[in-house]
Amino acid sequence: MRQAKTKNNGGSNVDEPILKMQGIEKRFPGVIALHNASLNVRKGQIMALLGENGAGKSTLMKVLTGVYKRDSGTIVYKGKQVEYQNTRQAMNDGIAIIHQELTLIPKMTIYENIFMGSEKTKGLGIADKKYMIQKSRELLRILNMDLNPEKRIETLSIAQQQMVEIAKVLLYDAQVIVMDEPTDVLPDEEVDSLFRVLEDLKKRGKAIIYISHRLKEIFQICDMVTVMRDGEFIGEKSVSEITNESLVSMMVGRKLDEQFPHVEVQKGEEVLKVERISNEYVHNISLSVHAGEIVGIVGLVGAGRTELAKTIYGCYPYQEGQVCVKNRKVPKGSIKQAIHSGLYYMTEDRKRDGLVMLLDVRTNMTLSSLKKISRCFTVLKKTEKEAAEDFRQRTRVKTPSIFQLVRNLSGGNQQKVILAKALMTEPDVLILDEPTRGIDVGAKKEIYNLINELKEKNKAIVIISSEMPEILGMSDRIIVMNEGYIKGELSRQEASQEKIMHMILDQA
Structure with missing residues (x-):
């Protein structure tokens, strides 16, 4: 199994995060959702964000993109402290989320979905269809997808639809891309295709936050791992420094010596x-x-x-x-x-x-x-x-x-x-x-x-x-x-x- 290496060419700028979240606190009535949560993401790397369900991963991403307002802590993006009011503001600044459940409109075309909310117009407010089709074709080619931008979303496979979602964030020149359980909707044979696209995005200098419960994928595609538990930052490690067992131990706070607890029972009728x-x-x-x-x-x-x-x-x-x-x-x-x-x-x-x-x-x-x-x-x-x-x-x-x-x-x-x-x-x-x-x-x-x-x-x-x-x-x-x-x-x-x-x- 391939283990990704942390990029470092010796210069201090290589290790400087493009996105740095520190000491993030978020409370809801009667619940401390995040306590001293932190995350560092670097250009040209894939940072896995791991934790059990309820560990605070989604809440942290919602704080990042302005869905929730943090109670304390700092978010530094491209060297400047930021606080977004909504996801559109975060997207316009180059931080985008691709959700587990795709948000495309099935009856609309590929190019219409890519440009939804950002339609290109020409004189008298008329939609510039030719430009949007051409630009959509260029974005799809970046993802090695030879698709007609005028095809309806409902005619595409799940894997192709996911590529359209990625094309949408590339339209905004997103520098930080959050992928939430991206392989959950994919058949096994399509996962490798997604991984090739992610490797290419890394080469283009994109910073990717990869949320997944599939530990095998972390060792296949990620460079670094950040683990959360009960809303708190537990640790950040290079993938090359960890094992499956140590990763599980960080996530659950205990060793799972017997992952599959088989019990012997006398077989009955x-x-x-x-x-x-x-x-x-x-x-x-x-x-x-x-x-x-x-x-x-x-x-x-x-x-x-x-x-x-x-x-x-x-x-x-x-x-x-x-x-x-x-x-x-x-x-x-x-x-x-x-x-x-x-x-x-x-x-x-x-x-x-x-x-x-x-x-x-x-x-x-x-x-x-x-x-x-x-x-x-x-x-x-x-x-x-x-x-x-x-x-x-x-x-x-x-x-x-x-x-x-x-x-x-x-x-x-x-x-x-x-x-x-x-x-x-x-x-x-x-x-x-x-x-x-x-x-x-x-x-x-x-x-x-x-x-x-x-x-x-x-x-x-x-x-x-x-x-x-x-x-x-x-x-x-x-x-x-x-x-x-x-x-x-x-x-x-x-x-x-x-x-x-x-x-x-x-x-x-």
């Missing part, structure tokens, strides 16, 4: 039995899961893992075969009947399918269990509140109140809300699709502990994950899929990444 189910996504699938057992399902992108889970759960119909829970046949194609039968599927996309972001924690937790908290088609508010508070404590959701909007929680706590929502249905079988996607290492450990508690309570658990170490670390058995078929099965003792890949590639 067969709970889930799938027999020869087939549809357009999966072919002749048979499998079983026992009480107190975790079965991992692994495969490359397009292997059919999620499609299998959704077929078992009733999202997709199947033409042949059957699904049984505790020897009782689960009716086909009905999520409601699947839940009633003791099945629950926890989606991989918590924001789109798992949660209603505009509702509070209480309502999200109880959505799948309304029968238990209702009488005569009326929700019993006291019963609902008591149930939500009970499951909040069980799943250790960190929130000021169950009436807090779920969108205001960290990614790890949002995931726990979905888990609480699942557990409230009292399932016998729990299918977890990418249960730790998009959450930090500390929150992952908490999720793993909750999964193990369920295992010890004799739940039958299926984990689908793209993270091979997660599958190898948590599973008792591993099912390998490719192109909608099961290619084989491995016990925990015999499984390895090499054996799994051989099985996927038909070389076993």
Whole structure:
């Protein structure tokens, strides 16, 4: 794995930060969000900004760009102390944020999105379309993107849309570019393309702040690392001086000697039995899961893992075969009947399918269990509140109140809300699709502990994950899929990444 080197040609100006934040304090009612937070960013370098969810990374960036007004501390940019009133002011001065959730307008063209709010006009206020198209083409070429600026955003891939977002900030000649979880929306094959663009931006002297929960990427692309914890500055290190373990220790304040805490449980009776189910996504699938057992399902992108889970759960119909829970046949194609039968599927996309972001924690937790908290088609508010508070404590959701909007929680706590929502249905079988996607290492450990508690309570658990170490670390058995078929099965003792890949590639 490549480790980036800190640029230093011996001159003092090379190490002088283009952006320096020192002693930043930010308080909200009853909460100290930032305390003595600091950050140094240099031209031609990528500075990773790391910390668990809730560490203060986003708050620090909002202070930088004028979304929040700091209570104390200093921000020095290009040698001058600054305090922006809004993000537009920061952008005009050369500091820009590319958010995790893209802000493009799908029905508009590439050039219209790039110039939105900064439209070029000629005489009588008429839009200078020719100039904007030509300039957009130049910006895209800088990013090695051969795209027609008149194409609509909705026709582009996610990776291409992200490049349009970068082109937008280049229009403002941004010198400091903040990238918030830039690879979260990208398929694996597109990540390398983004990294090549970032390397090129470094060569052009841009200073990049890179926020990511994927530690592997830090060692691939970053030069320096700044770690925050509980709103405070913990340390700044060169990537060449750190290890994965030391980085995790800085982030969580403790060593994670056992990243994947596997527990041994005596396997019980067969709970889930799938027999020869087939549809357009999966072919002749048979499998079983026992009480107190975790079965991992692994495969490359397009292997059919999620499609299998959704077929078992009733999202997709199947033409042949059957699904049984505790020897009782689960009716086909009905999520409601699947839940009633003791099945629950926890989606991989918590924001789109798992949660209603505009509702509070209480309502999200109880959505799948309304029968238990209702009488005569009326929700019993006291019963609902008591149930939500009970499951909040069980799943250790960190929130000021169950009436807090779920969108205001960290990614790890949002995931726990979905888990609480699942557990409230009292399932016998729990299918977890990418249960730790998009959450930090500390929150992952908490999720793993909750999964193990369920295992010890004799739940039958299926984990689908793209993270091979997660599958190898948590599973008792591993099912390998490719192109909608099961290619084989491995016990925990015999499984390895090499054996799994051989099985996927038909070389076993």
